[in-house]
Amino acid sequence: MDKILSHIRERQSEIKLLIRQFVECESPSDDREAVNRFVELVADMVSPLARVRTHPGGKFGRHLVCEFHLPGKRKSGQILALGHSDTVWPNGTLRSMPFREADGRLWGPGVLDMKSGVAFFIFAMKTLRDLEVPVASKVVMQLNADEEVGSESSRPLTEKNAAGSKAVLVLEPGTGLTGKLKTARKGVGSYTVRVRGRASHAGVDFEAGASAILELARQIDRIAGFTNLKRGLTVNPGVVSGGTRSNVVAAEASADVDIRVTRLKDAPALDRKFRALRPIDRRCAIEVAGGLNRPPMERSAGVVKMLRIAQSLGREMGLQVEESSTGGGSDGNFTAALGVPTLDGLGGVGEGAHAANESILTDRIADRTALLTKLVSAL
Numbered sequence: 001m002d003k004i005l006s007h008i009r010e011r012q013s014e015i016k017l018l019i020r021q022f023v024e025c026e027s028p029s030d031d032r033e034a035v036n037r038f039v040e041l042v043a044d045m046v047s048p049l050a051r052v053r054t055h056p057g058g059k060f061g062r063h064l065v066c067e068f069h070l071p072g073k074r075k076s077g078q079i080l081a082l083g084h085s086d087t088v089w090p091n092g093t094l095r096s097m098p099f100r101e102a103d104g105r106l107w108g109p110g111v112l113d114m115k116s117g118v119a120f121f122i123f124a125m126k127t128l129r130d131l132e133v134p135v136a137s138k139v140v141m142q143l144n145a146d147e148e149v150g151s152e153s154s155r156p157l158t159e160k161n162a163a164g165s166k167a168v169l170v171l172e173p174g175t176g177l178t179g180k181l182k183t184a185r186k187g188v189g190s191y192t193v194r195v196r197g198r199a200s201h202a203g204v205d206f207e208a209g210a211s212a213i214l215e216l217a218r219q220i221d222r223i224a225g226f227t228n229l230k231r232g233l234t235v236n237p238g239v240v241s242g243g244t245r246s247n248v249v250a251a252e253a254s255a256d257v258d259i260r261v262t263r264l265k266d267a268p269a270l271d272r273k274f275r276a277l278r279p280i281d282r283r284c285a286i287e288v289a290g291g292l293n294r295p296p297m298e299r300s301a302g303v304v305k306m307l308r309i310a311q312s313l314g315r316e317m318g319l320q321v322e323e324s325s326t327g328g329g330s331d332g333n334f335t336a337a338l339g340v341p342t343l344d345g346l347g348g349v350g351e352g353a354h355a356a357n358e359s360i361l362t363d364r365i366a367d368r369t370a371l372l373t374k375l376v377s378a379l
């Protein structure tokens with residue numbers, strides 16, 4: 001059997017223990033102290049293997065950056081492994097969803113998204129040291145504290161560390177129960193469309209009113225028409241509100257709209273369409289705010305090259321490494337948009353991210369850890 005894989009298989013119980021410790025240290029995005037406790041736990045674990053620094057995350061927890069001490073001479077640039085320490089699960093979730101091992105899986109809040117990915121990467125770095133595998137690259141792991149809430153505070157740090165890197169490995173879960181890697185992610189944005197009309201009494205003075213609701217309803221039909229499925233561009237008016245009472249012609253109405261684009265170059269044209277919205281009833285006014293938050297991770301030649309390397313490393317272990325694309329965003333969107341080849345979905349294999357059945361497959365722990373180990377030495 002493959003030397004790296006068998007070394008890791010023999011130590012699988014250590015990786016499981018690491019995952020357990022991570023899952024049992026709850027870290028919801030909106031609880032800075034809890035996230036910082038998790039960051040400290042990780043920092044303590046990696047400090048014998050790495051130089052550890054943290055960066056303030058404002059109202060969020062601290063962002064962690066670890067530079068690993070690895071065998072061999074550094075001569076070919078930097079690899080950035082990207083993850084996040086926060087989860088979507090509130091404190092106390094462990095009471096109803098305790099960490100457990102059953103049915104060939106590990107279960108618990110954040111086990112898939114993405115505490116197992118963090119554990120895999122740390123163990124991969126340990127393996128490189130144990131087996132004295134030479135690594136030509138400087139290897140940095142960055143864990144952001146605010147990924148689940150938009151990465152506003154970590155984005156500059158992510159972009160700075162990515163800009164100095166030749167490759168980015170994202171430790172998010174793979175796709176589906178085969179753990180396909182992610183080679184493309186849609187860009188994500190949002191708009192708020194606000195209509196101001198003119199209020200009046202619906203019975204006494206109907207014609208004096210200009211209904212913001214009626215105007216918004218007409219605009220929503222236009223906005224929904226911006227969707228272009230062939231180009232992988234979707235526009236979803238997901239929330240609407242407006243009006244005060246049924247007997248008042250509504251003075252205000254607004255819609256929150258989610259947008260997804262496959263290609264970055266589609267975003268400016270879509271933005272122009274939003275900005276060009278004009279009222280059908282001229283007595284109404286339209287105000288548009290928003291834009292693209294995460295640029296798309298496009299399947300560039302550099303991404304495909306990394307995928308091919310991962311596939312050939314997978315074959316060494318008798319493993320078929322497949323790829324997938326997704327409409328969801330990650331911090332890999334930011335790094336890919338800078339033109340840095342980014343391979344995503346290298347973390348746990350399982351299902352139920354953000355859901356009560358969140359779990360990872362136990363029998364995929366070793367090969368995922370081995371793939372990360374091999375990628376870091378091969379890139």
Ligand SMILES: [Zn+2]
Pocket residue numbers: 084113114147172173
């Ligand atoms: Zn995640």
